[in-house]
Amino acid sequence: MTEEHAIASVPMKWVGPLRITGNVAHVETEVPLATYESPLWPSVGRGAKISRLAPEGIVATLVDERMTRSVLVEAINAQTALSTARRIDSQFAELRSVVRSCSRFADLIAVRHEITANLLFLRFEFTTGDASGHNMATLAADRLLSYLLETLPGISYGSISANYCTDKKATAINGILGRGKNVVTELTVPRDVVRDRLHTTAAKIAELNVRKNLIGTLLAGGIRSANAHYANMLLGFYLATGQDAANIVEGSQGVTVAEDRDGDLYFSCTIPNLIVGSVGNGKGLPFVETNLTRLGCRVEREPGENARRLAVLAAATVLCGELSLMAAQTNPGELMAAHVHLERSTEKIGSQS
Structure with a gap:
């Protein structure tokens, strides 16, 4: 293999399945995540499990493109x-x-x-x-x-390019007018699932979302964004499906909403700048072809339908990881304990291989 054709290898795992309904797809499917942050796999996996325990799963609504x-x-x-x-x-x-x-x-x-x-x-x-x-x-x-x-x-x-697009930069205009797919995902989690699977309460998650994602981001000067870590899931999904990974800059702009509804948890992620495609540069690599096929995004459909399906799968993946992290951060020590356990275990395996 010549240097020009070398491929950077990033560890990848399939997690899930996620249960998704909405105006684009009704499906249960695993999703691929390519990442060096090994705790992301079980974290998104936990959110995926919750999606299968919720009555409607993750309701993904494509708002605009x-x-x-x-x-x-x-x-x-x-x-x-x-x-x-x-x-x-x-x-x-x-x-x-x-x-x-x-x-x-x-x-x-x-x-x-x-x-x-x-x-x-x-x-x-x-x-x-x-x-x-x-x-x-x-x-x-x-x-x-x-x-x-x-x-x-x-x-x-x-x-030919005037920075009013805006491409791969965090700006207000993209959040207002949209660039790529605008997807809203919603999940209503019964109180017993919140208690038994997430080890917390809807009230705690809703309160943390206001204090961390809304007030904390405001104080930090965030631009059209209020979330915990959309970029983590987007990067893993983008790399696994042959997307231009730099688009996580605007893609990770989005808003998380959490509400306590009589003990049940309403949890939503809005992503107005989700830039994905099922065809184009990077999609011909064998592993990308395999992943897109497994995701059902290589089926003969009307133009645009495969990309829309890919977008809602990406958005649902973001919700799974966002929910899992927010739940973990309501419990002192849980996040760090998981990272220490999972990342050190991965390092040991790598050093012995």
Whole structure:
């Protein structure tokens, strides 16, 4: 094997199964997690067990989907920038045709703009079928930018990427407008399951969520985010399914909600920037093909359906890990004891192999 084709090996395990219902999938399935943080496997596994003990399982609702790319054009002055933005709005049907001429799967669904001085920032939003859509959106944006420069007077090229997308950066705009799949997951856990399986109460988890995830994140200056560790589950899932792992930067922005409902626990995770695809770069690797097939995301469906299924599986995985960690942190010493036991055990096994 040459250095150019070497593959970095990350330990991977399948955990679950998770029970999922909702507007995309009704399924019980195990999920793959590639990670060096070995306690993540049993932690997500515990959450998965809870999902099978809850009446409806994890209810995953796909709220929205769009991939974005922003471009920058320079106008003569702010007035020209404004008139250009208004003309672009009036020519939406033409712009949509430009996109369709360069891609079978990309479809322009919105254009938003921001003007600063004489600079016009344009945020193009697309649906991209089963692909996560980075390259597809950039290609479409490049064609749109060329078309605008050719047909509209008073503007010139600024950049094909203007940081108003926003790609792989934690920003407010993605949380507000969305980038990728917006998925809400909900789980209602009976009080006896909370007591016997999570060794805590709904009231304790709800209180910790307010104090840690909401107030703690506020004090830390978090951006459109209030959760314990979405990034852990997303990274493990992304690496196992051939995703662009850098997208956990915006992907891990999300909000955890926990409520005590007469002793039962209502637990929800909202992820507005879940960027996944079942086709595209990285998906042809043998282990990725195997994992996507096992997840049921290589089935012949309508364009976009496999990616939607993958998104809700990822979001449900996040909920499992988030619930397990929050429960553990209501009990003094539980989190650290688990890490010491599991990580040291893994180190010993590795040193003897």
